[in-house]
Amino acid sequence: MAERISAVKGMNDLLPEQMGVWHRIEDQARGTLERFGFGEVRTPILEKTALFVRGVGEETDIVGKEMYTFEDRGGEAKAGTMVSLRPEGTAPAVRAAIEHNVFGQEPLVRWYYLGPMFRRERQQKGRYRQFYQVGAEIYGASAPHADAELIDAGQAFLSSLDIGEITLEINSLGDESCRPKYIEALVGYLKSRALDLCPECQRRLQTNTLRVLDCKNESCKRVTAEAPSVDAFLCEPCREHFATLLGLLDGLSIEYVVNPRIVRGLDYYTRTVFEFVSHLQGEGGLGSQNTVCAGGRYDRLVKNLGGPEVPAVGFAAGLDRLALLSAKNAWGARPPELFLVSLGEQARQRALLLASELRRKGAFVDQDLRGGGLKAQMRRADKSGATFTLVIGESELASGKANLKRMATGEQREVVLSSLFDELSGSRSTR
């Protein structure tokens, strides 16, 4: 046997028996988002690296060390451009909107995307190098009503999935006028307690101060528990935006927990940030990668990427994690209506023809293409979950009639082969 070639590390195959769950999730995502007025955008999986460096932030882990980046082939002597497999969907969507001058034509735009993303991290439960996200974004509305509607859409999508309890945590990071002051105060405080911080956080103190708030180290948690909180530093417009948003969520009966420790990994967030988290553990749960959907407001991103000044809010949901939570739901493939069993070469050809005709009319028909004995084919029919089975042999070929057997009860009834489709649809409607 030739040497086997395995899949690339961290990249998983999704086999047909899992797709029932995936299709269900994708259908719910599309259905929910389209009811909320979002239209789908599909962008390339490959983008110029510069898009993510500028859009997501050069200092972020995602861009700094997790992208699949390589040089596209240039011409003979010319060097190619650096390109990357997309690690997230927002920057490409914004790029596309700018490129097609969407903001020039529509003051308010609602887009969603769904597809694979790539990050070269060490894999773990719910974290893979190729993973799938569905994201929704509202461009053009700075009012907290946009944040509220977006969160409502996310909540509606998640609650359509039967994945156990999901809690919404929310926070405001402020904007360019107040966040710097907060960070300054935070750095000041953390420096005074630096000795109690883990080595990792002592380093973060300089590079990415907000992340210290996110640390799970017990000692760090004690320190940050008494740290100055963002809400004390929010400027008046930011404070009002946040307060109004919380009020709107109350009005929508969406439960939330204000969590001042929420920090997002992408640089572009301003004001609102939120996470939907699952606390299911163990079998059927998520382990430590338990954020199932997260997002926030990014009012400067469009401008940073060369577009007009357009405010935006968005979220992204991790489909792999939702699939993990849904795995217990047996959303299997649909069984066939009819399974054809044939005996002998003549009958086999007739069955092939019959199956083709019925399928073209819209029936779901299966058969055992390997042929074989009656018993084997019947077993196959049983296993397929088919509602009916029909055996075609010499006598049926001669008479043009056959017994249609209902598998659940074992009862049989003689039908004329030429009217088989009507027989099937008749019993379909009376079912």
Place this chain on the structure above:
RNA sequence: GUGAGUGUAGCUCAAUCGGCAGAGCACAGGACUGUGGCUCCUGGGGUUGAGGGUUCGAUCCCCUUCACUCACCCCA
């Protein structure tokens, strides 16, 4: 990138102190001439992840390596 755990049949797992590699499920066939499920019988299936070492002898002990899983980290 760091750490820990696990690798035995398609799947889930056994194998005593280092002593002939097994079971259940699944698959195939039969008991039952052209009617599935239940029961019983039979059968095919293995480089014990790979490579090396210790030993008369290694699934078992040691080293290396690879893969997977979980956690750190990071994030959806």
